[in-house]
Amino acid sequence: MSRSSHSLRVTAHIPDFLSTADVIAALHNHDHCLTLQALTQGYKEIPTSNDATSDPYFSPEHIGKIKTYEVTEGIVIIPGIGEWGKKYITFPVYFQDTPSGLKTRADAAGGVVLHAEYLVLPGGADAEVDGEGEGVGDAEWVLVEDVIVECSWWLMPFVRKAMETAHKEIVRKVVEKVAYQHRARI
Template sequence: MTAKHNLHVAALIPPHLNPEDVIAALHDHNTCLSLQALTTGHEKLPETNPETKKDTYWYPVDLHPVHTYSVTECVTVLPGIGEWGKKYINFPSCFQDTPHGIKTRADAPGGVTLRAEFRVIKGGADDGEVEGEGEGIGYAEWVLVEDVEVQCAWWMMPFVRKSMEGAHRDICKKVVEKVEMLKRQEQVAQTAAKGKGKADPEEQSPISAKDEERLPDKITYG
């Protein structure tokens, strides 16, 4: 028997960030792949499994291509014993850019399928919601939300659910924080460039070779 579990999480987008910046960060698939708590590495594959493309979950794949990555995750099977209790697994993870974010699908070993959609939406609460139980903690003009559905054998669900929630609970917040960090770095670089231009006298008042010829060799006063 197959079991399903859904998770809904969200993060407020600060007013000084543009929603387009967050969408652009999502379209850079390295963003979510590198911020995923369990992921230790990933590599883009040359093509996507034709059967995966048939999933009705996707937008039309001819208009919105699906890209696949080979992902490595580290899962703690027996806590408290360090590396001995960890297991490394590899599986395909697919990404599709959408107008408001991305859709993803991961097919992990053991028949575990996880679908997650990230969307930048207008207005809403910053909350974490599991099976309909959530707590709103604020509002913003723009919000990044993630809706996750995991499907697996019923006897695996307790472990899969715990791992999935641990990996996805903070990812929306991490995406927003990364966009903020990149914006700050961009502003610092622009400020430094402007400061350098003001401090360079040759750039402020350049003297041509012809002007130099007209200058006297020696200037006397009185």
């Protein structure tokens, strides 16, 4: 069966009053990425399989241990009819903390595999960080999410729409949450 892939890069400006360490620490708190994702209905930590630890996508184990969560998402299949139009799916999502952010892999139903890497990167005019986001321009630091989803070609239009809906806001929401927490400490 022929597979198709789609990639998306989303960026968000990290305000000058936040440290990059604060943003990376927020990414390492997996609750942030799990609860700020629009489709997530719930999650729980589960044991990590050998399949995840042998995936070459992840960095060597000494970089960061892989944690696994069982995630339930509510996906709208038929819009406009509320809960009747939603389908709930549960699948494993693997998280690995990295020195500059976070790597994730989700193995959803129907052979859908999604890889997302969150990176805190230098911004500015010379950095040429491209992507969909607000206020990146001349930001000193930016939070970047690179997403690649793979699935059957016939599923891709639906999967692409759901993926973009779920992921376009995560980086902005993470930065906003860190900024809110920073202001609350002051």
